[in-house]
Each structure stands twice: as C-alpha cells, then as structure tokens.
Amino acid sequence: MGHDSGHGHDDDAAQYLPSEPALRVKALESLLVAKGLVDPAALDALIDAYAHRIGPRNGARVVARAWTNPAYKARLLRDATSAIRELGFGGRAGEHMRVVENTPSIHNLVVCTLCSCYPWPVLGLPPNWYKSAPYRSRAVIDPRGVLREFGLELEPGVEVRVWDSTAELRYLVVPERPAGTESLAEAELAKLVTRDAMIGVAR
Amino acid sequence: MNGVHDMGGMDGLGAIAREENEPVFHTRWEARTFALVLASGAWGLWNIDASRHQRELIPGPDYLRMSYYEKWLAGLVELLVKSKLVTRAEIVSDRPERGTAIARPALLAGQVAALLDRGTPFTRTVEVPARFALGSRVRARNLHPTGHTRLPRYARGHTGVVTADHGVHVFPDSNAHFLGEQPQRLYCVRFAAAELWGDSADPRDSVSADLWEGYLDGA
Numbered sequence: 275m276g277h278d279s280g281h282g283h284d285d286d287a288a289q290y291l292p293s294e295p296a297l298r299v300k301a302l303e304s305l306l307v308a309k310g311l312v313d314p315a316a317l318d319a320l321i322d323a324y325a326h327r328i329g330p331r332n333g334a335r336v337v338a339r340a341w342t343n344p345a346y347k348a349r350l351l352r353d354a355t356s357a358i359r360e361l362g363f364g365g366r367a368g369e370h371m372r373v374v375e376n377t378p379s380i381h382n383l384v385v386c387t388l389c390s391c392y393p394w395p396v397l398g399l400p401p402n403w404y405k406s407a408p409y410r411s412r413a414v415i416d417p418r419g420v421l422r423e424f425g426l427e428l429e430p431g432v433e434v435r436v437w438d439s440t441a442e443l444r445y446l447v448v449p450e451r452p453a454g455t456e457s458l459a460e461a462e463l464a465k466l467v468t469r470d471a472m473i474g475v476a477r
Numbered sequence: 478m479n480g481v482h483d484m485g486g487m488d489g490l491g492a493i494a495r496e497e498n499e500p501v502f503h504t505r506w507e508a509r510t511f512a513l514v515l516a517s518g519a520w521g522l523w524n525i526d527a528s529r530h531q532r533e534l535i536p537g538p539d540y541l542r543m544s545y546y547e548k549w550l551a552g553l554v555e556l557l558v559k560s561k562l563v564t565r566a567e568i569v570s571d572r573p574e575r576g577t578a579i580a581r582p583a584l585l586a587g588q589v590a591a592l593l594d595r596g597t598p599f600t601r602t603v604e605v606p607a608r609f610a611l612g613s614r615v616r617a618r619n620l621h622p623t624g625h626t627r628l629p630r631y632a633r634g635h636t637g638v639v640t641a642d643h644g645v646h647v648f649p650d651s652n653a654h655f656l657g658e659q660p661q662r663l664y665c666v667r668f669a670a671a672e673l674w675g676d677s678a679d680p681r682d683s684v685s686a687d688l689w690e691g692y693l694d695g696a
Contacts, residue, residue, distance in 0.1 A: 317509060389529055408494070435667075
C-alpha cells in the first residue's frame with residue numbers, strides 16, 4: 275500500500291489507515307479476542323450467513339412469487355417489508371424495504387450515492403461495482419449511460435427512475451417477467467431472476 | 478459534511494469495473510473485517526449513522542484510494558478507540574495493555590442468526606404531524622452541515638415532489654453524533670432529472686431520494 279499506517283497519532287483528529295490490511299485485521303482480531311470482546315466462532319457464523327445463506331436467491335424468490343401471485347405482488351408493492359417477511363426474509367440492512375416495479379414504460383435503477391446501502395436480506399452483500407465511486411457518482415446523473423455500460427439499451431420512450439438509498443429504506447426492483455414463461459412454475463421462474471435485474475442494471 | 482463520499486453527479490471517477498462470478502468476499506481479511514464490524518456493532522456502543530460518519534471522516538484522498546473493506550477497518554478501529562474498548566497503544570502493539578482488558582460479553586455464535594434476523598428498526602412510534610402531504614412541492618434546503626448528513630449535495634436547492642411518506646425515522650444528522658435520535662418524518666422526494674442536471678438530462682427521467690423533514694422547505 276505504501277502508506278504510513280498512522281500509528282502513533284493520538285489526537286482526536288487522527289485517522290487510522292491500515293497499511294497492510296490482511297496483517298492488521300489478523301492482529302486486531304487477536305487483540306479483541308484476547309480482551310474478551312470477540313468470539314471467533316461468532317465471526318465464522320457471521321461470514322457463513324452471508325457467504326452461504328443470505329444472497330440474491332432470496333430476492334429471486336420474492337420476485338418469482340410476485341410474478342405468479344398478483345395478490346402477493348400487490349402486498350409487496352404496498353408494504354414490502356411485511357411481504358418479504360412472509361417468505362422468511364428480513365432484518366439486518368433490510369429492516370425497512372421498498373419494492374419498485376419495472377413496466378414496459380418504466381425502468382428502475384437503485385444506487386446509494388453516499389455510501390453502499392443495499393437490501394442485504396434479499397440480495398446479500400453488494401458487489402464491488404455497486405460500492406465503487408464510478409457507479410455511485412454516475413448512476414444519478416447518467417443512468418442511461420450506466421445502463422449502456424451494463425449492456426442494457428432501453429427502448430425510446432422508456433422512463434428511467436433512479437432511487438438513491440439515502441435513508442434506512444432499502445430498494446429492490448421487480449423486473450418484468452420474461453415473455454414465454456407462462457408455463458413455468460415459481461421455483462423455475464426464480465432461477466431466471468438475476469441480482470443485476472433486482473438492482474436495475476439488467477432486465 | 479461536503480466530503481468525497483457524497484459522489485452523486487461527479488465526473489472523472491473512472492469506468493465501472495465489473496467482475497464475473499464475483500465472490501462474496503475476495504479474501505479472508507475482507508470477510509474477517511466484515512464480521513468484526515458486525516460483531517463489534519452488536520455491543521450497541523455506536524449506531525449505523527456513527528459508523529457511516531466515521532468512514533466519511535477518512536481524508537478524501539485516502540477515501541478514494543482505499544478499498545471498501547479497508548475503509549470499514551479504518552472506521553472500526555476509530556470507533557473502538559473512541560468507545561474506549563481499545564487504546565491506540567494496543568492497536569500498535571496488538572496486545573492488551575496491562576489492566577485495560579474489558580470483559581464485555583462478546584457476541585456468541587449462537588446469537589448471530591437472531592441478531593441478523595432482528596436487525597435494528599429505524600422507525601419510531603412518536604406522533605409527529607406531517608408538514609408535507611403527498612404531491613406537495615418541496616425544495617431541498619441549501620444546507621452544508623460540517624457533520625453527518627444524508628442530504629446529498631446534488632439535491633440541495635432543488636425542487637421536487639413528495640411521492641411517499643415513510644413515517645417517523647431516526648434522524649441521522651443527530652444520531653451519528655450521539656445527540657439523540659430526534660425522530661422526524663421521512664419522505665420520498667422525486668426530482669426531475671432536468672431539475673437536477675439541466676437540459677441535457679432526459680425529460681422523462683427522475684431521481685428520488687428519501688429525505689427527512691428538516692431537509693425540506695415548502696416550494
């Protein structure tokens with residue numbers, strides 16, 4: 275990293291800047307464990323939850339349910355938090371949810387310009403590009419350019435609605451149900467739903 | 478604060494770099510950092526707004542250079558020190574100082590699932606009358622607080638329409654500084670893209686942000 279770690283500063287304005295994060299994190303974990311502040315097994319459980327259990331397959335189930343069940347979709351659009359909880363998802367970084375729906379004339383795109391807010395219970399942890407400066411800076415001023423970069427060229431006349439996640443309200447996009455999927459059951463439909471479509475950078 | 482974290486509308490920050498089949502964590506240290514931040518947050522000594530603000534305090538050039546989890550690590554260390562859970566000497570030596578060990582009950586593995594499932598709701602039941610009705614035209618105030626705020630710079634001074642009333646939510650601008658939750662009405666405000674970005678924006682497009690009542694004037 276070639277950056278001074280900031281060690282030795284002790285005024286209030288000091289900012290710790292890790293020079294070798296892999297080593298620094300290991301040392302910090304050891305220190306916190308030695309002080310009785312952290313249980314390493316709890317860290318394993320937290321990592322396991324987001325590596326294996328909480329991810330975009332959850333959101334895909336919500337979308338597939340909305341595609342096949344009009345009453346569920348109505349509940350989802352009216353009170354997303356409760357409707358998502360019906361499928362067993364909710365909690366951390368998804369305490370308050372809002373769902374927006376794509377139509378042939380409206381395309382929704384979600385961003386967090388100020389940090390990295392993202393609906394964890396239904397999409398898991400965000401990909402790097404979502405948290406990156408290029409996406410955060412451009413999604414609000416040039417959404418169509420951003421979508422083109424993702425390979426999505428919108429038909430003329432489509433309205434783009436960008437949602438900047440500035441509060442504790444996390445957004446999920448219900449993409450349009452693909453044509454020709456009338457015969458598919460909910461579980462099969464869920465396999466067609468991508469993470470990117472639920473952020474709004476894909477269809 | 479008008480920091481580099483408030484990025485909406487900036488140019489020149491590069492191309493969007495995507496990674497096919499990106500793993501949830503790229504390295505073990507990223508995963509451990511993520512988990513340390515969540516486990517430490519479970520003590521309840523700080524809140525999500527304080528945590529965000531701590532990362533905003535990273536000097537701009539460093540903020541832009543550092544990776545995501547480096548910023549999380551930097552923020553965590555500062556919060557640990559400010560909360561007097563560790564000392565800077567301990568961060569340097571990596572060893573507990575004699576006589577400083579604090580026996581906080583650590584988050585246990587068996588508590589993790591319930592902790593995540595519960596989350597931390599940010600709505601409050603206090604009765605606060607709504608100043609703005611759906612459809613009201615509002616102007617985002619031209620505020621430049623030096624502390625934490627969730628009013629993006631690109632919206633300040635601009636006029637939009639209230640499209641949703643989300644009820645009463647904890648106010649980040651005070652909560653981040655441990656000045657109380659000061660719950661306020663939170664609205665979704667839709668700004669026409671052309672109002673924010675001028676004539677070059679597509680006249681059909683809009684940007685919506687969720688904004689607290691104190692950020693808004695009637696227009």
